[in-house]
Amino acid sequence: MNKPTGHGIFITFEGIDGAGKSSHIERTAQALAAAGREVVRTREPGGTALAETLRSLVLNDPMDALTESLLIFAARRDHLAQVILPALQRGAAVLCDRFTDSTFAYQGYGRGFDLEVLQHLEQWVQQGTQPDVTLWFDLPAEQAAKRLGPVRVPDRFESEPQGFFELVAKGYAARMQQFPQRFARIDASLSIEAVAEQVQQALCSRGIL
Numbered sequence: 001m002n003k004p005t006g007h008g009i010f011i012t013f014e015g016i017d018g019a020g021k022s023s024h025i026e027r028t029a030q031a032l033a034a035a036g037r038e039v040v041r042t043r044e045p046g047g048t049a050l051a052e053t054l055r056s057l058v059l060n061d062p063m064d065a066l067t068e069s070l071l072i073f074a075a076r077r078d079h080l081a082q083v084i085l086p087a088l089q090r091g092a093a094v095l096c097d098r099f100t101d102s103t104f105a106y107q108g109y110g111r112g113f114d115l116e117v118l119q120h121l122e123q124w125v126q127q128g129t130q131p132d133v134t135l136w137f138d139l140p141a142e143q144a145a146k147r148l149g150p151v152r153v154p155d156r157f158e159s160e161p162q163g164f165f166e167l168v169a170k171g172y173a174a175r176m177q178q179f180p181q182r183f184a185r186i187d188a189s190l191s192i193e194a195v196a197e198q199v200q201q202a203l204c205s206r207g208i209l
């Protein structure tokens with residue numbers, strides 16, 4: 001059950017690297033602002049000074065999957081307390097580039113880390129707070145890799161092989177099965193316009209736009 005989050009609306013954007021999330025956050029922000037909402041755009045790991053410091057460690061420093069998960073949830077705790085929850089209390093629309101579904105997909109399915117431990121951390125850190133809507137940009141790993149092309153200095157995730165992202169995609173599918181109400185699957189293999197249309201449809205059908 002979702003915890004009440006004021007009058008705000010919490011929308012998360014999920015998918016493997018290169019699926020097209022960033023391209024649609026900006027459009028969604030503009031549409032919500034035009035509808036008269038205060039819009040807070042943010043990202044994970046990150047969104048506060050402390051969480052951005054933790055992000056840089058997670059993306060660049062070698063560590064095991066438990067350390068990685070703890071740092072990500074520590075960043076999330078700060079982000080929720082400092083930015084997300086106050087914005088939702090004010091009635092803002094919070095658009096977050098990645099959230100806890102990424103942790104289940106990347107650390108849980110990608111790295112094979114214990115899903116039960118992640119569930120405990122989720123409960124501990126979020127105390128029931130969940131996104132109202134999660135837009136999952138679903139794109140085959142092969143297509144995402146083609147869109148991204150070679151990255152000059154890949155981080156610890158970008159340097160993973162295609163098989164890793166295939167596992168991550170399975171993780172998203174599993175999360176959608178677990179939370180069918182808040183998830184909207186977007187077919188991200190279509191043109192940017194067709195993807196934007198699906199995003200708008202997903203938000204309209206939930207009364208958000």
Ligand SMILES: Nc1ncnc2c1ncn2[C@@H]1O[C@H](COP(=O)(O)OP(=O)(O)O)[C@@H](O)[C@H]1O
Nearest residue numbers: 017018019020021022023147148190191192195
């Ligand atoms: N529907 C699409 N069709 C073709 N290319 C796309 C599409 N959506 C995004 N792209 C391109 O793919 C790359 C990755 O998109 P981006 O939005 O940065 O993905 P993400 O934020 O999920 O990593 C960018 O170069 C972007 O211009």
Ligand SMILES: Cc1cn([C@H]2C[C@H](O)[C@@H](COP(=O)(O)OP(=O)(O)O)O2)c(=O)[nH]c1=O
Nearest residue numbers: 017044045072098099102103106107157158
């Ligand atoms: C939020 C989150 C991100 N990540 C990873 C996925 C991404 O590869 C990376 C950073 O996300 P992202 O901001 O999408 O990367 P970029 O700015 O390069 O497009 O962090 C996790 O592994 N677990 C998490 O819980």
